[in-house]
Amino acid sequence: MTKWIRWSGLLGFVAFITVLVVFWLFAAAPIIKFSIENFGSQAVGAKVDVDEVILGFNPLVLSINGVQVTDKDKPMSNLVSFDSAVADMALFPLLLGKAIIQDMSLQGVEFGSVRQSSGALPNSEQVTQSQTDEAEPAKQELAAEPAAKAENSSSDPLPSADDILAREPLLTVSRGEKFKSSLATHKQEIDESLAGVPNEQALRDYQSKLDIILAGKFKSLKDFKARKKALDELQDQFKADRKAIKRASAAIKNGKKDLQSQWSGLKQAPKEDYKNIKGKYTLDAMGTSNLAALLFGKDAGGYAATALEYYEKVSPLLASDDEEGDVLEEAKQKRLAGQFVHFPTDRPLPDFWIKHLSFTASLPMGEVIVTVEDITHQQDVINKATTLMAVGRDMPTIKSLTLNGVLDHRNAKGRDQFDLAIQDWQLKGLNLGLAGLELDNSLLDVNADVIFNGSQMNAQGQGSFNQANFSSNDKTVLAKEMVSALANIDTFSVDGKAQGELTHPDVSISSDLDSKLSKAFNKRIKQKQDELANELRKKLADKLLSYGGDYEQQLKQLNASEGSLDGKSKAMGKMAQTEMGDYQSQLKAQAKAKADKKKKELAKKAKDKLKKFF
Template structure:
C-alpha cells in the first residue's frame, strides 16, 4: 500500500480544505456584497451600493445594511434607500442554485434621498454615444412641459432671434427655383447651339438666290431647278419644325417657372403664419395651459413608473422551467450554458414568499406586504400582490396602495393597482423648472383616487384628484412680459384645483387626457394680453420676413427674365425661317 499512497496527503488535503473554507468564510460577506452590488447595478442601470452584508450559514440567512439604489434619471439622488434588509434562506435549495426566501424584511426604507456622490454608470452603449457626441433623446422631465408654448407666453419673442433660428421656406424655395432656372438656362443654351442658327438660315437664302439665277440660265439649269427647289423647301421646313417644337417646349417650361415665381411671392405670408402660430400664444392655446403644467408632471410620473416596471419586470417573469426535455438558458461567453432538465419537484430559481416593508414618507409611515416575488410565476401559480397602508395622525390623512401583477399565464400578463389618498398634506413640488417660468406647488392637501390596469403591453390609468389649501408660486426669470406677470399672479391666487385624467396606450406611448379647472383661471387672466402680444409679433415678423425675402425673390424674377431671352432667340429664328419659306413659295 505504501508504494501507492502517501498517507500524509490526506492531512495535507484536510489542511488545504480547511484553509479554503476559512478563507471563504472570512471573505463571504464581501463576495456576496460585491455580487449583489454588481447585479443590482446591471439591473437598475445606475449604481447600487450596500454598506455591509452579513451572511450566516447556520441558520442560512443574509442581512444587508445601508442599501442605496440610485435613480438612473437623477444620479445624485437615490430612488430607494433601505437601512436594513434581513432574509432567511433555504439552505438545501441553495445547493440547487435556487434562492427561496420565506420572509424578507425591509426596514427604514426612504424614497428620493440625496446621494453624496453621483451614482451614474457608464454602459458600453452610452460610452459609444459619448464618443460619437450623441445626446440621448430627452425624456418628459428633460424636455419639460409646455415647451414652445411657454417660450411664447413668458418672453416677448425677439424677431431677429426667431429669424436666426428658423429656416424661412421662402428662402428655400427661392434658392431652389434659382438653381433650377440656372440649370435649365444652361441646357437651353446648349440646345440653341444644336438648333439651326441665323447663319444656317442665311445659307438657305444663298441657295434660293442661286436657284433664282439658274432660272435665267440655259436649258440644263432650267431642268434641274424644280428638284433642287423642293429639296431646299424640305430642308427649310424641317429646320423650322425643329425650332417651332423647341419654342413650344420652352414656353411650357417658362410658364412653369412663372407659376413657381408666383408661388414664391406668396411664400412669405405662409412663413409668417407658421412662425406666428409657433411663437405667439393664441387665446385658444391658453385654454389648456393649466392642464399642461399638471400633464407634464403626470407624464413624468408615468414615465418613471414604466421605466422601473421595465427594469424589474425581467426578474419576475422568466419563462417556466422546461417540463419536457432539456433546455439551454442564457449562454455566456467562456462560461458555457446551463442545461435545465425537468425537476421532480419543480421550484423557481427565485421565490420570495413575503416582503414586509416599512417606508418612511415625509408625512407618514407606510407599512405593508408584497407577496410572491418569483422568477417563475407560471410555476408558482400565484400572482405578485402588494398592499400598503399609511396613516398621518396629525392631519387625519391616509394612503392606501394595493394591487397585483399576474404573470401566471405565460401568454398574458395582467396587472392592476389602486392608490387612494385622503387628506394627505404634500410638500413643495416643482411643476415647471424651465428658465421661462418656474412654478412650484408649495403645499396642498390632496384627495386622490388613481386606478391603473395593465394588459400585456397596454396600459390604462384613471385619476381623480382634488387639491385643497393650495399654495402655488410662479416666477418668470428670463424677461418679464406682462403675460408672464399675469400668469404668475393668477397661479398665486389659486386655492383649489380639481383635476381628472385618463391615460391610454402602450408601455412605449400613451395618450394623456387631462382636464383641470386651472385652465379657466389662467385663461381669464391672460387672454387679452396674449391677443395683443400676438398682434405685435405678427407685425414685427412680417417686417422681418419681408426684409429677408425681398431681395431673393427679386433676384429670382430677374433670373427668369434672363431665361426668357432664350425664347426671344428662338422666336427670332422662327420668324426668319418663316420669311424665307414664304419667299420660296
C-alpha cells in the same frame, strides 16, 4: 442494549454531523455571501455588495448586513440599499437546494443612495454606458412630453415687434431691396440719357442760329451756299438731339413702368407681412387650451419617468424562467451536462421564494411601510402572483398614502397592475415655470391606476387641487393678469393619461383650469395683440418709407422731365422742318419783280398820255 448499537456507524454519524456543523459555522455564511453577490450581480447587471452574512441555528435565521444594489444605468448610485435583512428560512427545502424564506424584514431601506465607488461590472461597463446613453433621451422625452405638447399646442408667447421683424422673412424687406436697386439702376440710366439732351439754353441758341441763317436775302451764290451749309449742319444736330430725346423718353417711360409696378407691390407688402405675422403669432383661447399641461406637465412627467424606471428594472426579475424559448435554449446548452429533474409533487417549490417581505422606506415626504408577498421568479410553480402594499406613516405633508400592486408573471407576457391613492397632500412653493408662477399652497388628492400588459401600458389618474393659492414674482403685465385670474380659482382638477409602448407612451394632460382661465386670458391677449398690431403696422410703414423714401416726389420729377422732353421734341421737330430756298429761285424772283415793276411803269405812262387826248 449496547449490543444493538453499532458504534462504528454511530461514530460516523457523529463525525458527519460535526463536519456539517463546522461547515455551517465557518463556510456556509461566506458561500451565501458569495452567492448573493454573484447571482445578484448577474440578475441586475451591476454589482451587488454585501458587508456580512450571519447564520443562526435555532431557529434557522439568515441575517444579511450592509446590502447595496447598484443601479446599472447610474453606477455611482444604488437602486436600493438597506442596513440589515433578517430572514427566517425553511431548513428541509434548503437541503434540496431551494431557498424558501418564510418571513423577511429589512431595516434602513434607501433608494438612490450614493455609492463610494462605481458599481458597474468590469465586462459590462461599456455596454451599460451605451444602454444609458440610448435610454436617457427616451426618459427625458417622457418627462418633458406633457409640457412639450402643451408648448406646441399653444402659440408662441408674443414677442416684441422688433423681435418679430428680426426673425421673420418680410415681403417689405425683399420687395423694398429690389425696388431700391431698381430705382438706382433706372436713375443712372435716366441721368445718363438726359445728359445728351439739349437744355433750354441750347434750344434758344438753335433758334437764334436759325433766325440768322434765314434772315435777309442772299447777297450772292456764295452767301447762299454758306447759309445752306450752316443749316444742314444744324439739321444734323437736330437729328442727333431728337434721338437723344427719344432715348431719354424711352428710359423714363420704362423706368416709370417698372417702378410703378414694383411700387404697387411694395405698398401692399406691409399689409401682407402683417397678415402672415398675425396668423403665426396669434394667441387666443385655443392657445390656452392646454395650459395645465404647461404648468404641471414636467412634474407629472418626471414622477412618471422615475416610476417607470424602477418598474423596468424590477419587472424582469419576476419573469418565469420556464418560458419555452429559454427552456429549449437551455436544453441545447446543458444536454450533455445533465440537469436537475423536478418530479411532480402535490406541493411544488420554486428555487427561490420569499413568502413575506416587509420594510420601511424613508422618503423625503416621510416613511412608507411596504409589504410584499410571494416574491419569486417562478410564479408558475407556486401559481401565485406577487402582491405589493405600501402605506404611508407619520407623513407631515400627506394625510394618507396607499399603493397596491399585483405583478403577475405566470405566463410569458405578464400583467402588472398598480393603484395609487393620496389624500390631502400639502403642496407648498411649487414653481410652475411660466411667467414666474408659483403654487404657494394647495391640498392635493390623487387617484391613479396603471396596467402593464407585456410592453404595453395604460395609465390614468386624476389630481384634485383644493384651497389653491398662486403668486408670481414677475413684474410683467401677463404675469399680473394671470395671478389676478387665478386668484378667483381655488379648486380645479388635472387629468392625465399615458397609453402605448412602455418606453414611449403617448402622454396627455388636461384640466378644467383651462376653461376657467380662457375668458380672462382672451381679454388680456386681445389687448396685447392690438398693441402689438399697432406697433407692427408702424414699424412696417417705417420700413416702407425707408425703401420708398420720396418716391412720389421723384415720380413727379420724372413726369415733369417726360413733359419737358415732349416739348423739346416738338420744338426740335418744328425747327428740323425749316427749309431754305435755292439761289436761282431768288434771282428769278428778283428778275420777275423787276419786269413787273417796269411793266407797271409803262402802263402808267400810257395811261397818262391817253388822258391828254381827252
